[in-house]
Amino acid sequence: MNRNDVNATELKLNPKTNLLEQATFEYILNDVESPNLYRQLFRYDEIPKVMFNRRVVPLNMPDEIWITDTTFRDGQQSREPYTVDQIVTLYDKLHRLGGPKGIIRQSEFFLYSQKDREAVYKCMERGYQFPEVTSWIRASKKDFELVKSIGLKETGLLVSCSDYHIFYKLKMTRRQAVDYYLGVVKDCLDIGIRPRCHLEDITRADFYGFVVPFVLELSKLMEETGVPIKVRACDTLGYGMAIPGIALPRSVPGIIYGLHHHARIPSALIEWHGHNDFYRAVSNSTAAWVYGASGINCSLLGIGERTGNTPLEAMVIEYAQLRGTLDGMDTSVITEIADYYRNELHYNIPPRTPFVGEDFNVTRAGVHADGLLKNEEVYNIFDTGKILGRPPKVMISNTSGIAGITVWVNAHYKLTGDKALDKHHPLCVRLKEWVDQQYDEGRVTAITDGELETLVSSMGSEFGIEC
16 A cells, blocks of 8 residues: 555544545655746736636635735835834834734844844834734845844745746756755754745746645644744735636635645645735735635735735725724724825825725715715715724815715815705805806816815805804
């Protein structure tokens, strides 16, 4: 009887399903002579293709899920570097946003420069339990010693897993890559640092021919040493898709299921790191949670390499939708962060960006404004005033109508309850007449808040409105 036949008889009752299931799996590294580039999917001169095999894996939401942050690592690779003071300010805001339960669990930093290390020291001096300060380094004993000397307990290690990287970047075979990676991980463990293995380019990798055999070796190392080894599934070019029934290597459900079920990595040690090249960063990250990853790696405002990472603020809202609670997260800090980027860092946030853009809950359509005037639930996604400190607004143009003007006055001057104006109020009528005149005379731009403020200041007292 061969080894695979023996393993097939090893059954264990799954406490989640109460079904007997195969307890152990063996996957042998497929040490190919030439790279598998999945050319049926990834022809460089064509848009990538999607292949379905209609295999559906079970939903497997972990008992705990959380967010990790890469603002000061991946987020710094696509913009001018933050100053030390800026990093500390944003780190403080991450701590407040994550709340007392530390839903924002970790934040990772570079250690290359003196400035990088100064920022790490300053953040550690804050004494916060969450987010834990972690690092990302080159795979060398010298850098491991640096991590330990600073006092960090975990560091990220790059373990590229697609043949694009193994053959073309590293100039290795699969066997050579595995041996090299395992040696690096062992060096990290010898120094007393928890490794976080970044499986780079996993959505173009031979999952059962390379990824699972390698990760099974990591599982064995964990069993031997008792030290947890985190596995980060990196969708480096954003190829992942969350639709059930999509074939590997592009299947997010398939990747997370395979890491957990076949490579024996517990959910608490699986993390998803997505990119937004195909507009799927948020949906893929949500799927990773739902199918069994506890951690989702994000950056503030999604700032990161090329099209960026999964926006951290988006996953805060996704967490609440999936769990039915914010678990103490302070969502008003999201607006503080957006204001800090705009006003202090002079970063241009596209105005229609969900939750943080200046116009994300601003309407220009008169029919929408009329709905807001009657009941803001009609056209607002949730109570943005309560949750984000940003009540819905209108932008006045030739399509706003008197309803839009009325909503603007009430929101701008915080007129609520009995003090709120209706669209028949003389002030609103006068403002509507002025707006109509502007467009009758050929204006094509929107009316600014400043223009309306001046008008209300000149005529508000006439109607008992204090400006």
